[in-house]
Amino acid sequence: MTERARRGESPGTAAAAADQPRPPRWRVVLAGLLALVVVVCVAMLVWLSVGGRGSSAGGLDLPDEREQVMSLTDQFVKRLGTYSPDMLDDSGQMPAYRDQVREVITPKFAADFDKEVATAEQLVAQGRITRTADVFATAVSSIDDDSARVLVAGAFTDSYAQGTGKKATTVDQEPLPFRFTVDLVLIDGKWLVDDFTPVSSPDDAAEGGTDPGTGTGEGSTP
Known part of the structure; x- marks a missing residue:
């Protein structure tokens, strides 16, 4: 049995x-x-x-600063990745877009931004591109009293107008995922973004990922 x-x-x-x-x-x-x-x-x-540059606790002993830099990183990415034809003025520029980004970056970074923003403005003017940015997660990689590095992941969603008049339609593109490392510094008591870098995984490199500045591959920048 x-x-x-x-x-x-x-x-x-x-x-x-x-x-x-x-x-x-x-x-x-x-x-x-x-x-x-x-x-x-x-x-x-x-x-x-445990990866903090200036803190043996990886920044865990700086909870307020951690929250501030993650919040600012979230704002920066959303401001950088949000624009539309409605922002264009008669000269083909997007002054409101420029202002919203400049508010959260350092003067040094602003000088570089001013050189690159014309590319986004040209895409919006010629292709009637609308872009929005969604942030999925942020994490502090390192932080000390006056500098920090934050990892951020999310996706850009693009759409463009096709046709004119009553036949005009909006074509939505597939979300474009991104991963950035964002460097921040404390200036006069205020955290500002000083630089950011697209992050590619080993699989992206093996597949010959696209240039981050072209807007045609993962990690593309506005």
Whole structure:
């Protein structure tokens, strides 16, 4: 008799239980992969928490500063990645767009921004491009008393107008994911963005990722 039979179950019940199919192999593999993803995510969080430049606690002893730099990074990316034809003036520039970005960046960075913003304005004027930015997550990589580095991930969503008059339609593009490292500095008691860099994964490099400035690949900048 089986163990179930000895405990009062009928032999038929025990046999039926023994005949239950095992979980498909793909489920076992999937469970293993999910466990691996959890381990990798935990490892990344640990790395971020101990990677502080000027703080032995990885910036955990500066909670207010951490919140400030993450909030500013969120604002910066959304301001940098949000524009539309409505912002164009008669000269083909977007003064409101320029102002919204300049408010959260350093004078040094503003000089570089002014050289590049004309490209975005040209795309908007010629292609009637509208872009919005969504931020999915931010994390402080390092922070000290007057500088910080924040990692940010999100996606740009572009659309453009096609046709004119009553036949005009709006064509939405697939969201374009991005990953940036954003460098911030404290100037006169105010955190400002001093630079940012698109981050590419090893898979992107292996596939010959596109130039971040072209707006045609992952991590593209406005």
